[in-house]
Amino acid sequence: MMSRAIVQVRDLHKSFTRGTEAIHVLRDLTLDVGEAEFLALMGPSGSGKTTLLNLIAGLDQPTAGTITVGENVISGMSESELARWRTRHVGFIFQFYYLLPVLTAYENVELPLLLLNLTKEQRRKQVENALGLVRLTDRMNHRPGQLSGGQQQRVGIARAMVTDPTLIVADEPTGDLDTRSADEILQLMEILRAQLGKTIIMVTHDPKAAARAQRILHLEKGQLVLDTAAAVS
Amino acid sequence: MYGMPPEMSGAGYDTSMLQLTGYLFAGLVVLILGAIALAVLTLPAFFVILYVSDKLVGVFATATGWFPLKVTVIMFRGLRRSMLRTSLTYLALFVLTLVLCLIYAVLYMIGNATSEKEANFKAIVTHKTTIPSQMPPGYYERFKRVCLEDLPPEMRPKNGDKDIMSWSFILGTTDKANPRKDNMVFLFALEPDKVLTMMDGLDELVGQEKELLEKACAAMKANPRAIVMSKSRLKSLNLRVGQTIKLHGMNYANLLFEFEIIGELPEGKYEGVSFMNKDYLIQQIDTFPTSPNNPKKGEQHPMADKCINLIWVRLPTKEAFETLSEKVNNRAEFGTVPIKLETASSGIGTWLGAFKDIFWGIKFILVPAMIGIMSLVVANALSISVRERRTEMAVLKVLGFAPRHVLLIVLGEALLVGFLGGGMSALMAWGLLGNVKFQIMFFGAFFVPMNALFYGPALGMAVSFAGCIGPAMAAKNVKVAEVFARVA
Numbered sequence: 001m002m003s004r005a006i007v008q009v010r011d012l013h014k015s016f017t018r019g020t021e022a023i024h025v026l027r028d029l030t031l032d033v034g035e036a037e038f039l040a041l042m043g044p045s046g047s048g049k050t051t052l053l054n055l056i057a058g059l060d061q062p063t064a065g066t067i068t069v070g071e072n073v074i075s076g077m078s079e080s081e082l083a084r085w086r087t088r089h090v091g092f093i094f095q096f097y098y099l100l101p102v103l104t105a106y107e108n109v110e111l112p113l114l115l116l117n118l119t120k121e122q123r124r125k126q127v128e129n130a131l132g133l134v135r136l137t138d139r140m141n142h143r144p145g146q147l148s149g150g151q152q153q154r155v156g157i158a159r160a161m162v163t164d165p166t167l168i169v170a171d172e173p174t175g176d177l178d179t180r181s182a183d184e185i186l187q188l189m190e191i192l193r194a195q196l197g198k199t200i201i202m203v204t205h206d207p208k209a210a211a212r213a214q215r216i217l218h219l220e221k222g223q224l225v226l227d228t229a230a231a232v233s
Numbered sequence: 234m235y236g237m238p239p240e241m242s243g244a245g246y247d248t249s250m251l252q253l254t255g256y257l258f259a260g261l262v263v264l265i266l267g268a269i270a271l272a273v274l275t276l277p278a279f280f281v282i283l284y285v286s287d288k289l290v291g292v293f294a295t296a297t298g299w300f301p302l303k304v305t306v307i308m309f310r311g312l313r314r315s316m317l318r319t320s321l322t323y324l325a326l327f328v329l330t331l332v333l334c335l336i337y338a339v340l341y342m343i344g345n346a347t348s349e350k351e352a353n354f355k356a357i358v359t360h361k362t363t364i365p366s367q368m369p370p371g372y373y374e375r376f377k378r379v380c381l382e383d384l385p386p387e388m389r390p391k392n393g394d395k396d397i398m399s400w401s402f403i404l405g406t407t408d409k410a411n412p413r414k415d416n417m418v419f420l421f422a423l424e425p426d427k428v429l430t431m432m433d434g435l436d437e438l439v440g441q442e443k444e445l446l447e448k449a450c451a452a453m454k455a456n457p458r459a460i461v462m463s464k465s466r467l468k469s470l471n472l473r474v475g476q477t478i479k480l481h482g483m484n485y486a487n488l489l490f491e492f493e494i495i496g497e498l499p500e501g502k503y504e505g506v507s508f509m510n511k512d513y514l515i516q517q518i519d520t521f522p523t524s525p526n527n528p529k530k531g532e533q534h535p536m537a538d539k540c541i542n543l544i545w546v547r548l549p550t551k552e553a554f555e556t557l558s559e560k561v562n563n564r565a566e567f568g569t570v571p572i573k574l575e576t577a578s579s580g581i582g583t584w585l586g587a588f589k590d591i592f593w594g595i596k597f598i599l600v601p602a603m604i605g606i607m608s609l610v611v612a613n614a615l616s617i618s619v620r621e622r623r624t625e626m627a628v629l630k631v632l633g634f635a636p637r638h639v640l641l642i643v644l645g646e647a648l649l650v651g652f653l654g655g656g657m658s659a660l661m662a663w664g665l666l667g668n669v670k671f672q673i674m675f676f677g678a679f680f681v682p683m684n685a686l687f688y689g690p691a692l693g694m695a696v697s698f699a700g701c702i703g704p705a706m707a708a709k710n711v712k713v714a715e716v717f718a719r720v721a
């Protein structure tokens with residue numbers, strides 16, 4: 001039985017207008033994600049996976065419907081409320097890492113902490129813990145350009161979890177990596193879920209990556225079509 | 234220059250508009266090229282300062298953990314992203330500020346020269362209509378009398394006769410058959426004992442320069458044939474102090490002067506000019522009717538009634554100036570040669586008036602055009618760097634940074650370059666020229682005013698602000714969802 005739902009999506013609708021034409025990207029989508037669940041989101045390109053992820057993570061506002069994460073109904077928040085909420089409650093992992101090239105690994109991981117009211121001691125400890133978890137303590141003064149893709153993505157993971165958020169969203173985190181590095185990343189995600197109790201929503205194209213998740217959802221033309229792990233094969 | 238005979242052109246005193254305009258623009262081109270060279274030379278210093286500040290801010294940021302410092306670190310790092318772009322932005326700002334600093338200094342100086350002092354200011358008497366101004370020598374004596382006797386006592390020049398002086402311009406050549414620029418001498422014939430008190434730029438000499446000139450003037454007074462010459466003229470004539478020189482008058486045809494060079498003018502003052510004793514000129518004119526050089530024996534020299542070019546007088550008050558002006562204008566005594574009295578600054582003003590189109594052009598076309606061009610260069614560099622980082626700015630927003638933080642980072646980076654570029658060039662301008670005082674004609678010493686040190690960085694920052702506010706607003710308003718939705 002699934003534990004209490006930490007993410008509740010109800011009758012979600014999202015449309016964009018391009019010129020005069022409205023594009024309905026998500027239609028009447030309802031979804032629950034449990035606490036400490038690892039969920040994989042699959043589907044063809046353009047099906048709305050990123051759009052859904054962005055909405056759940058509070059990067060955009062829905063056209064209709066509600067999204068609740070933890071105690072917060074984020075679908076009604078203003079942009080600045082969302083920004084503040086994101087810092088504490090969501091961690092992001094991107095396909096292309098998106099580290100700031102001019103900052104060191106340490107400084108990149110420290111970035112989100114700058115927005116919180118912490119002493120510099122607390123901050124240092126949290127950054128070191130995060131980098132320790134992704135086993136990059138010895139590289140913390142390196143710039144992204146001096147790190148491999150896999151290492152950069154590990155810095156990305158450290159940055160995503162350094163504020164100790166409840167929810168971590170990842171948009172094709174292994175899409176740009178070789179099999180070995182991808183495997184490391186997926187292992188880290190499992191550790192985040194199992195040891196730290198993070199809820200993870202991961203978009204992926206790769207069935208093998210999806211298989212690491214506890215549950216796989218398929219999105220097609222803006223709607224969830226299958227909600228079972230059995231659909232992998 | 235007003236009052237100077239047209240023959241002066243050979244000695245570099247041509248007043249033709251075209252030539253001066255040419256000089257001005259050539260000067261400007263040289264200035265801009267020089268500024269570019271200087272900017273390139275200071276580029277390493279700029280990067281050193283950038284690097285040191287970056288490190289310092291970094292140390293403080295780590296030590297204090299203070300958010301604004303951490304953000305400043307991000308700004309500094311942003312400048313390292315593209316050395317080429319940062320360099321170009323710096324160069325543009327440096328050149329702009331330096332050139333504007335110098336133009337500003339020149340305009341400031343002209344403003345100083347043309348603004349009248351309230352008390353003890355100088356006035357100039359010239360012929361009302363003829364240019365160059367020429368007056369009979371008797372006028373000088375009569376004018377003096379009016380000043381010293383007719384004026385109410387409180388309006389008379391404070392130092393009496395010492396406050397009144399006449400100038401006569403003389404151009405001569407050492408080679409009558411073949412007068413060339415390098416054998417010509419241009420002299421002011423004047424009263425030697427008034428040189429140190431009545432002449433702009435010489436009344437402020439101190440120390441050894443003053444002593445030497447004092448001695449030279451005393452020697453000129455004792456010996457009418459003695460002259461002092463500017464260093465550069467001595468050099469180009471290949472002469473030394475102590476030598477004698479025979480000069481054939483050019484504007485004073487058939488006069489032959491035998492001078493003894495007994496001193497030099499201080500560096501940078503009345504460049505190219507020599508001073509002679511007025512008595513010698515008068516004596517030569519007086520004896521001319523019987524001179525063997527006179528082609529029309531017994532007749533006066535044609536210049537005898539035209540040998541005073543200007544008269545200077547120092548007056549205690551504006552009222553004195555007005556009263557004297559009225560006397561000079563109305564008195565029947567001056568009827569045969571109409572003359573006019575102007576304050577020195579309005580005299581210069583009149584002369585500058587001829588160039589007011591050029592100054593107007595510099596002020597209202599050239600300067601805005603330069604600011605415009607440089608702003609475009611800076612704006613272009615900045616907008617490229619902002620556009621390039623759209624995704625990064627979006628990432629910062631994803632992490633929870635507010636739009637104003639993003640704006641601050643982008644603007645801060647630009648303002649930082651602006652501050653350093655503008656500041657360094659103002660410092661260079663002031664450092665290089667702030668203490669070099671050189672005289673340009675009758676104007677006071679040229680210098681870069683101290684407040685350029687403030688305006689320089691302010692200007693640099695203003696230009697980079699103008700250049701980057703657009704891209705910065707775009708970065709601030711970047712929509713995160715739009716940046717990421719199409720990526721995967």
Ligand SMILES: Nc1ncnc2c1ncn2[C@@H]1O[C@H](COP(=O)(O)OP(=O)(O)O)[C@@H](O)[C@H]1O
Nearest residue numbers: 016025045046047048049050051715718719721
């Ligand atoms: N900001 C936007 N404006 C207009 N159309 C958008 C925007 N974001 C996404 N879309 C459209 O919505 C659809 C789904 O996009 P996306 O969620 O990125 O798909 P996926 O991640 O599944 O490949 C696409 O057709 C895309 O063009």
Ligand SMILES: [Mg+2]
Nearest residue numbers: 049050718721
């Ligand atoms: Mg996508």
